Amino acid sequence: MSCVSEPGSTEGDHGIQPGSKQSFAKGGPGARPGSGQSFAEGSPRVIVAGATGFAGALAAHLLWRHPGFELAGVTGRSEVGRSLEEVYPRYRVPLTIEELDIDRLTNESEVGAGIDAAVVAYPHAASAPVVAALRACGVRVCDLSADFRLRELATYEQWYGTHPHPELLAEAVYGLTELHREAIHDAGLVATPGCYPTASTLALAPLARAGLIADLVIDAKQGLSGAGRAATWQTHFSNGGENILPYNIVHHRHTPEIEEQLDELDPTHPRLRVQFTPHLVPLDQGELVDCYVTPTRPVTQDELNAMYEGAYMAERFVELAPQPAEVRDVRETNICRLHVALSEHTGKIVVLSAIDNLWKGTSSQAVQNLNVMFGLPEAEGLA
Numbered sequence: 001m002s003c004v005s006e007p008g009s010t011e012g013d014h015g016i017q018p019g020s021k022q023s024f025a026k027g028g029p030g031a032r033p034g035s036g037q038s039f040a041e042g043s044p045r046v047i048v049a050g051a052t053g054f055a056g057a058l059a060a061h062l063l064w065r066h067p068g069f070e071l072a073g074v075t076g077r078s079e080v081g082r083s084l085e086e087v088y089p090r091y092r093v094p095l096t097i098e099e100l101d102i103d104r105l106t107n108e109s110e111v112g113a114g115i116d117a118a119v120v121a122y123p124h125a126a127s128a129p130v131v132a133a134l135r136a137c138g139v140r141v142c143d144l145s146a147d148f149r150l151r152e153l154a155t156y157e158q159w160y161g162t163h164p165h166p167e168l169l170a171e172a173v174y175g176l177t178e179l180h181r182e183a184i185h186d187a188g189l190v191a192t193p194g195c196y197p198t199a200s201t202l203a204l205a206p207l208a209r210a211g212l213i214a215d216l217v218i219d220a221k222q223g224l225s226g227a228g229r230a231a232t233w234q235t236h237f238s239n240g241g242e243n244i245l246p247y248n249i250v251h252h253r254h255t256p257e258i259e260e261q262l263d264e265l266d267p268t269h270p271r272l273r274v275q276f277t278p279h280l281v282p283l284d285q286g287e288l289v290d291c292y293v294t295p296t297r298p299v300t301q302d303e304l305n306a307m308y309e310g311a312y313m314a315e316r317f318v319e320l321a322p323q324p325a326e327v328r329d330v331r332e333t334n335i336c337r338l339h340v341a342l343s344e345h346t347g348k349i350v351v352l353s354a355i356d357n358l359w360k361g362t363s364s365q366a367v368q369n370l371n372v373m374f375g376l377p378e379a380e381g382l383a
């Protein structure tokens with residue numbers, strides 16, 4: 001099989017060197033220096049591309065301590081040659097950051113003896129070419145970007161511009177584990193949902209399945225880590241602290257993703273239009289999504305309770321809370337915490353959904369999906 005290097009990546013001095021300290025070399029049980037942890041022999045070998053970013057670094061942390069995967073390497077454009085532990089001490093991953101070289105990674109005759117899977121934690125549009133190259137080499141991919149989340153090419157191009165690899169859309173499975181785990185199990189390419197669509201779709205799926213959503217407004221708040229590692233004026237502490245920043249109101253790119261997912265669930269396929277308003281709030285991690293639903297018919301609180309219990313009773317990572325969900329309750333967990341209330345005053349249904357944007361909103365959900373893809377217990381490495 002012929003595989004291509006990442007477009008734009010430079011080979012040579014900063015490339016992955018055969019026989020160097022670099023970590024793509026097969027380790028073996030108990031091979032993690034200083035971690036006191038080990039992975040089972042024959043564990044799938046996974047790399048994280050984009051481990052210098054917020055989401056990639058957390059994915060690397062979760063995979064490093066995971067008993068069922070071997071974290072075979074971490075890559076970035078910046079910080080090459082430094083240990084990920086130096087860049088993110090709290091994640092304690094002592095692997096050296098390398099430039100991505102897909103040829104070397106996937107070549108059986110090279111030092112690394114191939115990899116089984118990759119988490120790609122790049123921005124949209126930068127992600128698709130790397131995903132395509134990895135898929136061409138038979139590597140199973142959990143992509144964290146928006147490149148493969150939308151089913152309709154026209155919708156992608158309307159909201160994001162030209163798609164670099166539209167031919168891969170058909171094979172991509174939407175990675176909201178609770179809704180699509182059977183398809184995820186067999187998938188070569190899993191598109192990890194956006195953080196707002198994760199919280200919103202889990203909040204609304206039972207209502208969509210019952211055809212109960214006539215009109216929907218979503219008001220969402222998220223911590224500043226949702227904007228990624230690069231600082232901007234908007235996310236500068238002097239601006240983001242002691243402030244609430246509405247952004248991309250009436251045209252946030254997560255709108256069509258939420259619409260597509262809910263439309264698929266609703267047996268009447270209403271081609272729902274969602275009014276979605278996100279805000280950045282002065283938190284690091286955490287996301288709270290408030291959904292206001294005008295139902296298609298009158299409902300009772302008892303009916304809603306039964307509906308949500310039926311949907312999520314067996315779900316390890318979805319909690320139904322008797323009191324309003326708060327972000328602190330889910331910090332650094334893979335849990336989505338929901339609270340459902342009927343307003344007898346307006347007849348509207350209010351669903352609150354709290355997640356950690358970096359965990360269930362991206363990286364821990366990717367690990368949940370890797371568990372499903374490789375037949376491991378779904379909560380392994382996440383409990």
Ligand SMILES: NC(=O)c1ccc[n+]([C@@H]2O[C@H](COP(=O)([O-])OP(=O)(O)OC[C@H]3O[C@@H](n4cnc5c(N)ncnc54)[C@H](OP(=O)(O)O)[C@@H]3O)[C@@H](O)[C@H]2O)c1
Nearest residue numbers: 050052053054055076077078122123126145226228229362
């Ligand atoms: N942050 C969240 O809460 C969150 C939630 C859901 C989904 N996501 C998705 O996860 C992905 C990563 O987000 P993030 O927050 O981790 O962003 P980030 O902190 O900005 O990190 C982006 C990563 O991608 C690399 N990168 C940036 N541009 C690149 C390019 N043109 N080519 C190759 N590599 C490039 C960066 O490398 P260098 O820094 O080394 O240059 C870095 O490793 C995005 O698609 C985002 O939408 C994030």
